[in-house]
Amino acid sequence: MNVKKDIRFRVYVAFVCICLLGIAVIIKAASIQSGEGPELRRLAEQMHMRSTTLPAERGNIYTEDGALLCSSLPQFDVHVDFTVIKPETFHEKVDSLAFRMSELFGDASPETYKNRLTQGFNKKSRYWLLKKNLPYYQYQALRSYPIFNKGKRKGGFIEDPKIKRINPYGMLAYRTIGLYRENSQTIGMEATYDTVLNGESGSRIEQKLTGGVWAPVEGSEVDPQNGRDLVTTLDVGIQEVAEHGLMSVLQQYECLYGTVIVMEVQTGKIKALVNLGRQKDGSYWEDFNYAMIPTEPGSTFKLVTLISLLNDKYINVNDMVNCEGGAIRFGNRTMRDSHLGLGVLSIRDAFAHSSNAAMAKLAYQYYYKEPDRFINNIKKLHLHERTGIDLAGERRPVLVTPKSKTWSATTLPWMATGYSIQVTPLHTAMVYNAVANNGKMMRPYLISSIREYGRSIKNFKPEVVEEAIGDSSTIRQLQACTREVAVSGTGKHIQGPFYNIAGKTGTAQVADKGIKYTDGVYQGSFVGYFPAEKPRYTIAVVIRTKPRSGAYYGGTIAAPVFRMIADKIFASGKGWDGPLDSIAKATKSRMYAQQATAGSYRVLLNAIGQKANIGQDNYIAQLTSDSSRKIDITPKAIYKGMMPDVNGMGLKDAVYLLEKEGLQVHVKGKGKVQQQSVAPGNRVMKGQTIVLQLS
Structure with a gap:
């Protein structure tokens, strides 16, 4: 009897528990349906839906004449899922695939490719790396080959697309163009105009289908707005000759770094900007924008001192000055010329021979009692502020004033010769360009226009900083002094027969960034313009030597670079406005050959009474002469390592x-x-x- 009651009790307890459990389930289901249901349904949808960003195509960067400096190209990493490839398909097609890959890439034999593919297949790898960074045409070819032409689900072909920023000209103007890096610092034009180049990303909603494939939801796509293009003021031809000229001297003397600026006189357009620094392995690379870093300029700053003295009507360049044998004492320091022995000279000749003693003496004589006047004259040339060039990273000059704690009795004379003040090479180029431009100071700039779909939507005009840095008398005297440098002074060795040069050499001992004057590091420079009578271009060359280099004078290391660049610009026709026969009349003993139309050379040769044979093609590559002094003009050829002309070709x-x-x-x-x-x-x-x- 007790057993029967015990069984009945257990059944009742079990029944009650089951009922309570059922009630709890019903209550929980109702709670989920009414309370948590919407949130859980949203989470479920999220597991099968996603928002995908559609990147905008970053804009291109061009030169003013249409050459492509920087662009975005698609690249692909290709992986293989061997688990979806049927064994019979793999073994039947692998030989053909390996042969085609060897033919396409040319980096391994068909047998090597077959072994690699077989290794991945035997391992049943689901994500076997096949190739990285494939250009689009190789990617397209690869996906059409046997096995892979069956797609992802049967051929195992998995592509990972990405965008690579390329510079077709390699290192050319690399630091100026800049570097675009996602999730890292962007530099150069890429940084300055990032919002213009970048565009706006788009988006779309994708739904996960059976098999794990994500497909776009119709009507959900927001198209990206591609970035706009930049058209720079740079000229590839000038940039290339500037880089080559600078590189040759840097390598010859193992210099630490160098920079070259080529500016169009009338507009301020930067036609070339080269920055080369020595690397640990002895090579040179566009690693830093040295053109925008302030340093003590040395003797090129004497032009600023001359401008101040002339504007204040204290001197005339024909006045005489005693150079004191090249040594003069100020306070407890002695100012010395690099070459002693100069006596009484005209101020023009003292400038041409770069006498430190003469320029320091004049500045001290006229500004010692009113140094603020000299400082204000420097400020009128905007040498206390950034040039405002449209490129990120320009640093402000360092100008000591009489109110500064570091001002002393020797600051003024040393400043007059390019010490105790720091300006960038770009500032120096801007001042010399103003002299070349008959006193009108132009702001240097690098961007000519912004384009969208091939159409200019914003054009940048030349900007005048100062209408006149001096009156007509001052400008004429400044031009005479800079010309004299290349006639009888420290730059006479770079004067050529076809055009005249004007400018100034500079040599400064360096003391910055842990370098002491006693370390024997120098900065050699030459800043000038050509042709002197009708200037087209201003060129600034600044080079920093290695410690205790045997060559460090500006006239030795920088002036030849100026001449090399100017010669090649002139030979290209970009530095000359006159007719070709006027060049020919300059000399019959020397001629520069360049790529030009045969008709142009016919004019030149006729002017000097030379006979010529014209080749079948209208374009020529060189001039040659035989024993009868008859000149042959031959068709241009395609040379190894040189870019051929494919314009107009299929x-x-x-x-x-x-x-x-x-x-x-x-x-x-x-x-x-x-x-x-x-x-x-x-x-x-x-x-x-x-x-x-x-x-």
């Missing part, structure tokens, strides 16, 4: 020609070649990417 011919030179070709558009990213005649390296615009 795509097939252009690609064949470029790939034959070992170049990688990226194509935009359809039709014939309208534009090539590297101008004809410029040097190219094997493996370099060339962009062809078709139309």
Whole structure:
């Protein structure tokens, strides 16, 4: 009986527990449905829906004549999921695939590729890295090959697209163009105009389908707005000759760094900006924008002292000054010329021979009692503030004033010769450019226009900083002094037969960034303009030597760079406005050959009474003469390592020609070649990417 009651009790307890559990389940279900339901449904949807960013295409950077300096190209990392490839398919097609890959990439034999593919297949790898950083044309070819042409689900072909920022000209103007890096510091034009180049990203909603495939939801896509293009004032030809000229001297003397600025006189447009620094392995790279870093300029600053004295009507450049043998004492210090022995000279000759004693003596004589007047004259030339160039990173000059704690009795005379003040090479170029421009000071600038879909939407005009840095008499005297430097002074060795140069050498001992004057580091410079009678370009060359270098004078290391650059600009026709026969009349003993039309050379040769044979093509590469002094004009040829001219060619011919030179070709558009990213005649390296615009 007790057993029967015990069983009945247990059944009742179990029944009650089951009922309570059922009631709890019903209550919980009701709670979820009414309270937590919407939130849980939202979370469930999120597991099957996602928002994807559609990146905007970053804008390109061009030169003023249309050469492509920087662009964005698609690249692809390719992986393989071998688990989805059927064994019979793999074994049947692997030989063909390996052969095609060897043919496409040319970096390994078909047997090597077959072994790699077989290794991945045997491991049943789901994400086997096949190739990295493939250009678009190689990616397109690879995905069409056996096995991979079956797609992702049957052929295991997995692509990871990305955008790479490329510079078709390599190191050329690299620091000026800058570097765009996601999640890192951007520099140069890429930083200054980041919002213009970047555009606005788009987005779309994607839904997860069976099999784990994500597909876009119709109507959810917001298109990205691609970035706009920058058109710079740079000229690839001038930039290239400036880089080559500077590089040759830096390598010859193992200098620490150098910078070159080429500015268009009338506008302030920067046509070339080169910055080369020595690396640990002895090579040189565009590593820092030295043109915008203030340093003690040395003797090139004497032009500023001369401007001040002339504007205040204290002197005339024909006045005489005693150079005191090249040594003069101020307080407890002695100012010395680099070469002693100069006596009584005209101020013009003292400037031409770069007498420290003479310029310091004049500044001390007229400004010792009113140094603020001299400082204010410096400020009128805007040497106490940034130039305002449209490039991030420019530093402010360092100008000591009589109110400064570091001002002393020797500050004024030393400042007059380019010490106790720090200005950037860009500031110095701006002042010399004003002298070349008959007194009108122009702001240097790098961006010519902003374009959208090939149409200019904003143009940048030349900007006048000062209408006149002096009256006409002052400017004439300044021009006479700078010309005299190249006639009889420290720059006479770079004067040539075809055009005249005007400018000033500079040599300064360096004491900054842990370097002491006693370390024997110098800054040699030459800043000037040409042709002197009708200036077209201002060129500033500033070079910092290694410690205790055997060559450090500005006339030795910087002036020859100026001459090399000026010669090549002049030979290209960009530095001369007159007719060709006027050049020919300058001399019959020396001629510069350049790529030009045969008709232009016919004019030149006729002017000097030379006979000429014209080749079949209208363009020529060189001039040659035989024993009868008859000159042959021969057609241009394609040279190894030089960019051929493919403009107007069909795509097939252009690609064949470029790939034959070992170049990688990226194509935009359809039709014939309208534009090539590297101008004809410029040097190219094997493996370099060339962009062809078709139309």
